[in-house]
Amino acid sequence: MRFAFLLASATLLAPAATFEADIHPLFRAKCQGCHNAKTASGGLSLESITQVLRGGKSGAVVVPGRPVDSVLLSLIASGKMPMGGAKLSEPEIAAIRSWIENEERKPPVAERDVQAVLAAKCWVCHGRREKQGGLDLRTREAMLRGGKSGPAIVPGKPEDSLLVKRIGAQEMPPPKLQEQFSVRGLTDGEFAKVKQWIAEGAAPDPEQPVQVSAVNDPAIKAKDREFWSFKTPVRAPQPRVRAATRVRTPVDAFVLADLESKSKSFSPEADPMVLLRRVFFNLTGLPPSPEQIEAFASDRAPDRYEKLVNRLLESPHYGERWGRHWLDAVGYVDSEGGNNSDANRPHAWRYRDYVIRAFNANKPFDRFLTEQIAGDETFDFRTAPDLTTGQLDLLAATGFWRMAPDGTNSTEQNFIPERMDVIAGQIEVLGSAVMGLSVGCARCHDHKYDPIPTRDYYRLVAVLTPAFDPFHWLPGEFPCGGVGAKCDENNTRYLIPKAFSEYRDAQAHNDPVNARIREIEGEQEKTLETYRARLAADKGIKEGKIPALEEAYPDFKAARAANETRIREERAKLKPLPLVRALFDLGPEPPPTRILHRGDSTTPGALVPPGALSILSAGFPEYRDQPLAHSSGRRLALAKWLTDPRHPLTARVMVNRIWQHHFGTGLVSSAGNFGRMGTAPANQALLDWLSTEFVRTGWDIKALHRLILTSTVYRQRSSPTLGEGDLSAYPFLRIDAESVRDSILMLAGRLDTRQFGPADKFKVQPDGEVITEEGKQGGRRSVYAQHRRTQPVSLLDAFDMPFPNPNCMRRGHSVVASQPLHLLNSDLTRTSARYMAGRIMDVAGDDPGRQIERAYLLAFARKPTADEVQASRALIDGAATEWTRQLKAELPAEPVASRARWMGLASLCHTLMNAAEFLYID
């Protein structure tokens, strides 16, 4: 203690240390082995005072005048640096402290720091797409060239630089436009940076983009590449098993070999009728109807199950069910999220329909993925004379990139950081849903567990910036409501497919309607003028207000009301124009992409070129983009890289997803994380065999379903106590949220099977319950219901429909009190029970035995036991008695008996909907 004190006092007395005389030699001897200009460990070079003051990857290391805040000093004083070397001596440390205390030079301002300020505050009008006043502020050269009023900067002379003058006078950015464009004035600190950079000569950054190739990025060690999921899957030979008679497909051999190694085996086969219900829910999300049950039961063909699987795979309901699984993974929602308005995404459904159609058509997965990532780049949609439906699909597919929560439609949440958040959301989706990696972690720091350096994250950002340009952000609404960024046909994230026949037809239909509307509006205006003139003549009141005119002249009021009605009627005739919510290239000169230290857009680092993940880049063709005439080609290159047959993760992640939705748990149970912190595959040989088989069959999804569903492993009896991922039986599963609602509607005979199109609107009931609007034919499947982030349909919410932020790799599965409350008391179940009872009576007549049998077939896909028939009759009879009593009291003039029987049966139906057996699958 005393020693330190003496030293401290000694430094006070001694002449202050200087960098050049005292410190530089010290650094040269002890630090520059790593911190030289070339190696720059941690981004830090200590070769010159400029470099020292500029700092490293995590910012400044020396704060002139403030030793306490200087990281360099604390690392040296604590002995953490020099890393691996001896701690510096106390006098040496004291000298460093003294130098920092007395250092007066400010860290130099780099061009990139100024660009970070100008990008956020100026580029929207002086950049890629707009050059107001002929001025472009994106590069030093362009600033020197200047605009109509002359050069923007005069190096060395901030006071003579127009840029400084206009900002100084708070004329720029123009206060009047700041709100509209989500730009704010410069702070003192930002302005000082701009001035200092110019004063220091407006030197250019001598930098080049990061030249580290993804294939041999030094951040990736050879050992890292050895991790199982980073290596291309290898197809193992089918293992030999003891219980060979149970093997139907290679899947069985792999599963059984694993079970036998644990001294286990397959469970016996499930009852065929149990299997029927299981596979119906699994492939279509709906129970079998009594007629389908009967047909299956009476089919004596040995391959009746295989035929059933094929039939179900061809059902239109298959795509609705399996498309929904993909929609979870990409985070599909019909609203923007991010802010309170949670604005609707009116055209998002085209993407949903694209996905459902793709599954039904069994689109090969590599094509499916390519279309979503780069459908717009696969052809020149801008010059196509006629867009085919298929081409429109290619554009709609890019809706994949428009799913993340996005509050940027609010001018208060449309600043650069929020735009970066949207891009980050999409990269997180790409990472977890397609690559099975938490790439998003590398946004702020090198990934802590997986070999994903920060520059990899920004390589992906660079792939996206030609389309996702944070400095030219397209508004999410069109036509824009309220204030917003510049809003016109060229500035919207909707493609307006004018070359598409549906668009032209709608336009042709609308043109005369719009003409009529304009005509009526003209009439309206004329009438107004006429009556104004009359009022002026009658009472001497000029420019009479409408209420005053209406009061004075009843015929004016009537004429006006009639015209308004006509306008409303005409407007109702307008067909909505088909717009496509898409991602597409915004033209040449995408903004440079820089690593952002700690993910902060105000601390830009090195430039990075577009690319893919380094850890996945060895051993098969690298990411390589080729600029196209109409687009940068970067996303197409990414798709090509992802769908290469040797890619270690794309097939595995998809195969795992399909396995997960067949068995409740994937072979890798952390479906979105195949990295080190994810769970190891329960059976890697199987996963890899399936992945190679998937690729071999041309990424054929339905072939994969067939392979799994016809295997013994899928046909086993279920076990209520199976551990997660155990394949020695089938798991006991609850049906998901959509299946709950859709099944209830189906039991009621009120499932409207019409597909596709705009989402079915939600409605908030007076008590706050959110429901989906139904039509005359009942409700459509829940996949078509409007899903909002803020007002989820209450029933679906209670049964774990996810809030995707940004996506959901695996749904929760909760048992909460709101579930029984909904099933017991909601209008949906209570009304549906009555419909169900009515339909049963239509088919089964008055015989209670037949009624009860049909009710059980509908709800549980089995016949009731004698005991259950008896108990069910007791309920029907008892309830009918109660109803008879009540109806007689309330409606003495009405017929009672048939109604009471109906309501009694409804009570049974309602009870069955509440039973566990209805909600669970064996």
Added chain:
Amino acid sequence: MTTRRDFFSRMQDGLLGTALASLFARDGLAAEQRVYDLTPKKAHHAPRAKAVIQLFQNGGPSQVDLFDHKPALAKYAGQPPSRDLAAEVRAVRQTGGLMPSHYKFSRHGKSGTELSELLPYLGKAADDICVIRSMFTTHLAHEAALFLMHGGRILPGRPSLGAWIVYGLGSENQNLPAYVVLDDPKGPPVNFTQNWQSGWLPAVYQGTRVRSEGSPVLNLNAKNPDPAGITDLSRTLLHKLDSAHRDRHAGNVDLEARIANYELAARMQMAATDALDISKESDTTKEAYGLTDERTASFGKRCLMARRLVERGVRLVQVYIEGQIWDNHNDIRKGLEYSCAKTDRPSAALVRDLKDRGLLDSTLVIWGGEFGRLPIAQDPGPTAGRDHGPSGFSIWMAGGGFKPGITYGATDEIGYRAAENRVSVHDFHATVLHQLGMNHRDLVFRREGRDERITDEFPARVLREILV
């Protein structure tokens, strides 16, 4: 006996787990499954508070008009804001000069806590509250600031503080929701249900919206109930079917929990009705909360319900106030007078009532919004307002082990920026959890291979100097 640490280390992915609201003790089998329920959990350390009542003042109450007396504003009245302040203005075109408060401040109680004349009732409780004048947040939009205040980051989709609390502690009463939200029938706050969502924590931890009028919980009762007697008949068959089904699936914890849930649903009808029945309160109490005054009746009723709920072991009650009544962009005088008339008396009455019943020690009351307001005028003139001010604002806490009768921290000379003893939202979260017996670094949930926390990786400090 598994320790809490074992429990956490066994958890994998939150959404993979089975969430249970079971009333029954777990058997050996259940211990192997991941169980998320509301049974009481052991805290990390001895808690100071057992329950929290958060009187959330959405919209952003103006600190310089309520809690943070700034005489300097009078001196600088009308002067333009600094460049830094100007760069933080939301409505740039409406920017005016510095605007002093229209209200007088005076000192109250033995503590001499300085409060505005708009808060006469709180003045009487001044010796029981701890005013923090140096809060700051990082976003100037309601949405993002609310996400931060409730969920710990300016992004949507994260669990709210309340969800973390009941995840960590469970509840003392299994017949009522653990985390109750009493929103205002006159209109929900910005972000609505996202303010009390459980994000990626299991749904069992999300706030339950309890209506102060009409049926308290959604679908607690059928809208058109069946004739009496049918419910019992139906329940008899259901029980028979479910018991047989459970026996065929012996050992499945989901099914046990499901059956228990049906019983809970029935009990909740009774328990919720009783807990919210304020007719049982004395006239004096009703008077104190302002139930007899039209202006205070609605907020007062919810404050009183909050007390009844924590008395019954509910862990956390959040009381919201209509729409954005503190969001006084224009005519701030009219706005503040309206809001204070609604909230001042019931808020103070709640503190007093808890104290009289000996509940204040174990109940933490939090009063505050998502940010404050700027010391400059918005749309200058006689009906000027104030724009959002995220850089410095005030809140108050009472009970739960917070030092009573103190004022902590300070903003700069004009009340714009928190200057002394700055308190971040993360500090606030860490401190609230600390009082409830939890360490914010240890309250973790493993998700996709990462340990998640309410404070994430932000620096966060327990404000020990203001704790008893």
